[in-house]
Structures are given as structure tokens and as C-alpha cells.
Amino acid sequence: MLRSLTIRDFVIVDRLELEFGTGFGALTGETGAGKSILLDALGLALGGRGDATMVRTGRERAEVAAEFDLPDADAFARWLQEQALNADEGGLILRRTIDAGGRSRAWINGSTVTLAQLRAAGEWLADIHGQHAHHALLRAEAQRSLLDAHAGAAPLAVEVAGLHREWQRLARLHREAEADSAGSARERELLAWQLRELDELAFDGGEWDELNAEHSRLGHAAGLIEGADETLAALGEGELAVCSSLRHLGGRIAALADYDPGLGDVRELLAAAAIQTDEALHALRRYRDRLELDPQRLLAVEARIAAVLDTARKYRVPPQELPELQRQWQLRIDTLEATADPARLAAAEAAARQAFEAAASRLTAARRPAAQRLSADITAAMQTLAMAGGRFEVVLRPCEPAAHGLETVEFQVAANAGQTLNNMAKVASGGELSRLGLAIQVMASRDSAVPTLIFDEVDVGIGGRVAEIVGTLLARLGRDRQVLCVTHLPQVAACADWQWRIAKLERGGETLSAVTPLDGPGRVDEIARMLGGVKITATTREHAAEMLGRHSPGGD
Template identity: 70%
Template sequence: MLRRLTIRDFVIVDRLELEFEGGFGALTGETGAGKSILLDALGLALGGRADSAAVRAGRDKADIVAEFDLPSAGGLLAWLEDQELPVDEEVVILRRVVDANGRSKAWINGTPVTQAQLRVAGDSLADIHGQHAHHALLRSDAQRTLLDTHAGAGGIAIEVADAWREWQRIASLRRSAEQDSAASARERELLSWQLKELRDLGFVPDDWVELNAEHGRLAHAAGLIEGADEAVDALGEGDYAVNAVLRRLSARLEEMAGIDAALGEVRDLLMSAAIQSDEALHALRRYRDRLDLDPGRLAEIERRIAAVMELSRKYRVPPEGLPALETEWAQRFDALEASADPARLEAAEVAARQAYMSAAARLSDLRRPAARGLSAEITEAMQTLAMAGGRFEVALQPSEPSVHGLEVVEFQVAANQGQSLRGLAKVASGGELSRIGLAVQVMTSRDSATPTLIFDEVDVGIGGRVAEIVGQLLKKLGSDRQVLCVTHLPQVAACADWQWQIAKTDRGGETLSAVTALAARDRIEEIARMLGGVSITDTTRRHAAEMLGLG
């Protein structure tokens, strides 16, 4: 759950440090006081889009830090470890900084990350339902995604989409093979000749470095032999060989150090020099033994380099790029060979179709019971949301195979008793859509492993007894996770386990947002304000206290 949110210089917030509780919390206040601004700031910390409007006027940057408990479920811990990000067994800290130019930086547990990484982590920690989220329910893709999430079919839906694309790819190859057989034959012939040229060269990735190294040694062999002989002679074979001199001096200094210990350091240095000189002599002799003047080998290497350079220029790639070019052409040739075999392609297409149909059938098997269950749950919720006798159905209409499976998902509703079911977009009024959308959001939120659920004025368009029922639904949802709700409705706020008031204040001629955690008596005043507006009477206060169970 969300434990702490720190906001600096965000829109009309100068500095806020908020400590959150569990259960159901309501954020209330007059319109324009900045309630949704808090959620916008949290949305940034969760990986949302950033722009310069986020920065408070006159400031260089906005800084938001959100601290969450590390959830035991949902796979976030494994993801953090897989991304090689620091892991605290108790908390996850997300930070987002946006500068006045709209550029942003992000951190997870103090380590810089991309916005995409921040968003992945944020999706595992909190889920924000915006005040217009119910409008998304009018889109068929949103309906399908919601059902698949409810059914736990997200993984198989991806598998179906991948199988569909593979089936269509092979079908396209077969059609192309039937239409372009002559052009394909010409390309295969050219590739075959080019591949033979490269394969006859027998060039592998490390060849170029080794060829040039060997060529350098052979081309300069005479000079290298002369230099090695000179060094060997100076170190160990000449009249004044360095090794012999160093050994004599070391022995002499050994005698002198026995008389005067002050010479011990000089003796050690000479002995070390003698040892290293001797090792250098042995290494030089081994090197000299390997060197040889071989004009034949040098000519062979030069012919090999010339052949490589010829193909390099011909195919316009660097010499070391020839092996990769050979691999690319070989893959293309294999694909053309496969496409030139209609029987083989037809068999592959049949197999791909069967794989798709199998995956799509499994997806349908998950969707059907989930659709029935969700239909019953939303229908039941509608009876308590001033839509008695209404029905909701997740219809699965058979369709031709597609990237989304073997059916079209459509949310259908009959808002009143006796009406026939029709598509949600065709029959629901604004108020009905708000209530149905809220019911869908609350019901499907129970499927999520996300520990924090945030509702931003999703209760727009409802009131009275329906608002109280919505508050009870959110309170029930908050019994096993953290639920935050920005609301204008006293009936919803009264159901909350705790409540904050957001208000505007004037400070030094600047309008800023302030947040107050309300105690029980303070909640009576705030609920009374929400009930009665500007003029708050004792009757309104008694009503507010009764709603809060404090009367």
C-alpha cells in the first residue's frame, strides 16, 4: 500500500508530506482546491506522462516521491531483481523529477530508471481509475481487455495474437510464392552465386584481425629478427652482457651488505633487476626461435588479404562484415527456398492455423464462464444503483478468426425492466453509464493484485441513496486493500475509514493547496459542508454526525 507521498513545487502545491493509512480513505474539498492534483502527482511518480505544466510557476522543477510497501504478490520483487535494481524487503520508493522544460528523470529505490521501467513498477503498486474511465467502456477493445483481465486470460490472449500473426505471415508467404515464382527464382539464383563466392572465401569473423597481425609479423620479420638478436646479445651473449654484469654486482653487494646493512636495499634492487633481466632474456630467445623469414607464407597472406578486400569492395561492406553478410544472405536464401515449395508452405500454413485455433479455443473456454460471472455481478450491482430490473450482459458474438480470437466481446445493457439488451454505447444515458461504469470498475478491481486502488471522482452523476451504496461498495473493497477516493459526495465520504480535506490557501499573494487530516469532529464539519454548502446549520451537523455514526 501507499505509505508516504512527498510533493514539492507541483502545480499549486509548494511542499506536502503525506502519511497514508490503509482501508478506505476519502479526499474531499471544494471544487478547484487541488484534490485531483494530488492524484496527478502520484500518477507522475507511477510513470505517467510529464510536461512543463507540472512545475509550479516560478520554480525550476517539480519533485514527487512515493513510498509503497513492497507487495508480496504480483511479481514486483522478481521484476526488480531481474532489472538488477536495489531491493528493500519492506518498501519500494518511486521518484520523479520534472524540470521547467518538461524533461523528466526517474528513480526506483534511488537508482536511475527509464519512464517505461517506472511505469511497470507503478502498475504493480497502484491502479488509478479516472473520473472519465467509464467512457472507455464504450470502446470494444476496452471491453475485451477488461473481460480477459477478469478471466485471467491475458497471457493466452497474447498467445492467440502471436499465433494469428504467424498464421498470417505464412499465408502471405504462400500467396507471394504463387504470384512471384519467376522473380523468386531469379533472386535465388543470384543469392546462390553470391553465397558460393563468400563460402569459397571461407572467411570467419576473427580472420581479418589474425590475417593483419600475421602479415605485420611476416612483413617486418627481418627487422624483428635483427632487433631480437641484438637484445639477446646485449643481455646474455656479448662481452659485456647485462645479465652477467648484474649477477656480479649482486654478488658483490651481497658481501658488502653483510658488513653494512645500509646497503641491503640496494642489494635487493640489483638482485631483482638481475632476475627480471634473466626472464627477459629467456622470453626473447623463445620469441626469436618462433620468428622465421618465410616469403612464401607472406605472399600467401597477401593474396588472401587481396581476395577479402576484393569482395569487401564488391559488396560494399567492411572486411570484417563479410561473415555477417553471408549469414544474412543464407537466411534469405533459405526463406526463398521455403517459399518456392508450395506443398511445404501449405503444410506450414495448415499447422499454423491449427496452432491458432487451439489457442483461440482455450481463450474462448476462459472467456465464457468469466462473461457469465461478470454479467451476473454487474446485474446484481445495478439493482442497488437505481437501475432495478436492469440487466447487464457480456455478450460473446462468434466471429471469423482474428487477432483477438473467435468472438467479438460486447457489453450489452437493458437499463430498465422489460427492455431488450443492446450495446452499451447505444442505450446508456450519461448517468446510467456512470453507474454501470462504477459497478464494472469496482467489481473488476477485485481481480487485481494491485494493493492500492485510486478512484478520482468516479461517482460523478450519482447521488442520494445510490451514492451511499457506492460508498459502501468502496468501503467493502477497502477491507482487503487500500482504496483512495476523490469525491464530492458526502454519502461516499461518510463511508470512508479516514478522510482528508484539501483546501486552497493564500500565502504571500500565491494560491497554494493544503491538506488536513480530519479527526472525527472535523469530519462532521466537512460532511456538513458537503451537505449544506455555504450555510452550515446545527441540523446539517446532526445529519453529518448521523451519517458518520457519531450522532
């Protein structure tokens, strides 16, 4: 569940630190007070879209941090390990910042992550249903995804889509092989000839620098030998050789230093110079011993360089890129050889189709009973949502094999008794669609493993007895999950286990949003405000207290 939410300089929020409870919590307040802003901030922490408009005016950046209990899911634990992210004491902190220029950064437990990683983690932690979410349910893909989630078949649906892609890939290769077998053969023959040429050259990219270094050394061998001999003579031959002179001078200064300690530094410097000069002399002798004039080797190196350059110019690449070109040609030949046998490709295509159809058939088998259950559950919910006699049905129709399986999924509804079932988008009015969408979202959330469910004004367009039923549905969900709901309806708020009031206040010439947790009397006042508007009477308060009492433990 969501433990806490910290918000800084987000829209009209300067700083909020909120601690969340379990069960069903209601967020209420006047229109425009900032109720949905809290959910927008939470959505940002979960990886939602963000831009510079979210930064409070005059501030450098907005920051949101949400702390969650770690979900009890092995798959999520594996995901954290794969991403090299650790859970701290059973908790997870998602943090997001957006600066005034629109640049965004994200962290999970202090480790920098991408927005994709933040979004992936958020999908395990919370599910936000917006006030217009029911409109998304009019799309075929959304209906299909919801049914698959209800059936526990979402992973199987992903597998089916992957198998369909592989089948289509092999089918395309098969068609191409049959259509251009002669052209592929010519290309293979040319590539094979070119590869033989590079194989014979046997050129390694790292060889190029070595060849050029050796060519430079061999080409300047005479000058290197002359320079080395001259330096060796100056360093080590005769009485005036540098090494002998330094040793002599060092001994002379060492004797004088016995009389004047001030010469100690000079003595040490000359001794160090003598040692380094001796080392240089020995190193130069070893180098000179290896030097020789080798015209034959020079010719061989020049011929090798010329061969490499000729080949590189022929194929219009730098010499260092010849090995990569060779690798690419080999990959292309492997691909062409894989498509050179239409019969073998036909067999592979058939096997891929068979694998797809087997998985798609399992998906169909999972969808059918789930469609019946969902149809029955939503139909039952409609009877309590001022749609008595209405029916809801998930219709599966066979279709040509596709990435989504072997059938289409369509939500159909008859809003009133005696009406014919038809596509939900065509027959449901705005209010009916809102109620249907809410019922579907509640049923879908019941099947979800996400521990925190958030509803943002999903009760728009309902009221009275229906609103109380909606509140009861959310309260039932709150027995097993943490449920947060932004609502304007007192009937819904009265069903909550706890309640916060969000209000605007003026401070220092700025409009800010403030959150107040409500105790018993505070909830009575807030529910009364929601019931009575501007003027709150004693009767309104009695009505509010009665509503709260009816939904409290032990209430009627």
C-alpha cells in the same frame, strides 16, 4: 496496500509526507484545492506520464515516492526476480523524479528502472479510475478487456492473440511461396553459389589483423634483422659493450660508496640499469633467433590478403564484414528453404489455425458465463442507481477469426423499463453513462487482484440517494481492499472509514496545497461544509453528524 506517499515540489505541493490507512478513505476539499493533484502524483510514481509542467515554479525537479506492501502474488514475485529487483522487508518503494527540462528518472527499491518497468510494477499495486474512465468503456476493445478480466481469461486472450499472429505469419509465407516459387529458387541458387565462394575462402574476421601484422613483419624482415644485430653488438660484444660497461661502472661506484654513503642512490640506479640491460639483451637474442628471411611465406601472405580484398570488393563490404555477410546469407537461405515447400507450409498453416481455434474456443467458453454474470450484476446495480427497470447485457456475436477471438463483445443497455437494448454509446445520457460506468468499474474492481483501488471524482453527475448508494458500494469494496476516493459528495465521504481535507494556503507569496487528517469533530465540520456551502449552521452540523453516525460501526 499503499503505506505512504512523499511529494516534493510537485505543481502546488511543496512537501507532503502522507501515511495511508486501510479500508475506504475519502479525500475532500474545495474545488481546485489540489485533491486530484495527489492522485496525479501517485500516478506519476506508478509510471504515468510526466512533463516539466509538473515541477513547481522556480524549482529544479519534482519528486514522488510511494511505498506499498508487497502484493501476495507469486507471479509478481517472479517478475521482480526476472527484473533483478528485490523486495525490502515485504515492501516496495517506487520513486520518480522529473526535472525542469522534462527529463524523467525512476527507481524501484533504489534500483534504477525504465518507465516500462515502473509501469509494469504499478499495475500490480494500484488501479486508478479517473472521472472520465466511463468514456473509455464505450470502446469495443475496452469492453472486451473488461469482460476477459471478469472471466479471469486475460492471459488466455493474450495467448489467443499470439496464436493468431503465428497463424497469419505462416499463411503469409504460404501465399508468398505459391506466388513466387520460381523467384525463390533463383535466389536460393545465387546465394548458394556465393556461400560456396565464402566457404572456400574460409576467412575469419579476426584473421585480417593477424595477416596485416605478419605481412608488415615479413616485408621488413631484412631491416629488423639488421637492427637487431646492431643492437646486440652494442649491448653485449666487446669490452665497450653496454652491458659490460654498466657492470664495471656499477662495481666502481659500489666500492666508492663504502667511503661515501651519498653515492648509495647512484649505486642502486646503476645496478638496476645493468639488470634491465641484461634482460633486454636476452630478450633481443631470443627475438633474433626467430627472425629469418622467408620470401615464400611473404608471397603466401600477400596472396591471401589479395584474395580477401578481391572478395570484399566484389561484395562491397570491408574485409572484416565478410563473415557477417556469410552469416546473413545463410539465414536467408534457411528462410527460403523453409518457404520452398508450399505443401509443408500449408500443413504448418493448418496446424497453426487449429491451435488458434482451439484456444479461441476456450476463450469463448470462458466469456459466455462471465458475460451472463456481469450482465446480471450490472442490471442489479442499475436498480439502485436511479435506473429502476433498466437492463444491461453483454452481447457476444460470432465473427470471422481475429486476434481477439471468435466473437465481438458489445455492452448494451436499456436505461429505463420498456426500452429496447441498444449499444451503450447510443442510448445512455451523460448522467446515465456516469452511473453505469461507476457500476461497471466497481464490479470490475471487485474481480481485480490489485490491492489498492483509487477513484478520482467518478461520482460526478450523481447525488442524493444514488450518491449514498455509491458510497456504500465503495465502503463494501474497502472491506477487502484499500479504496481511496476523491469526492465532492458528502453522502460518499460519510461512508468512508477515514477522511482527509485538502485545502489551499498562502505562504511566502505562493499558493500551496495542504492535507489535514480529520478526527471525529473535524469530519463533522467537513461534511457540514460539503452539505451547506459557505454558511454552516447548527442544523447542518447535526445533519452531518447524523450521516456519519448512520455509516459508522453500529449505525443504523
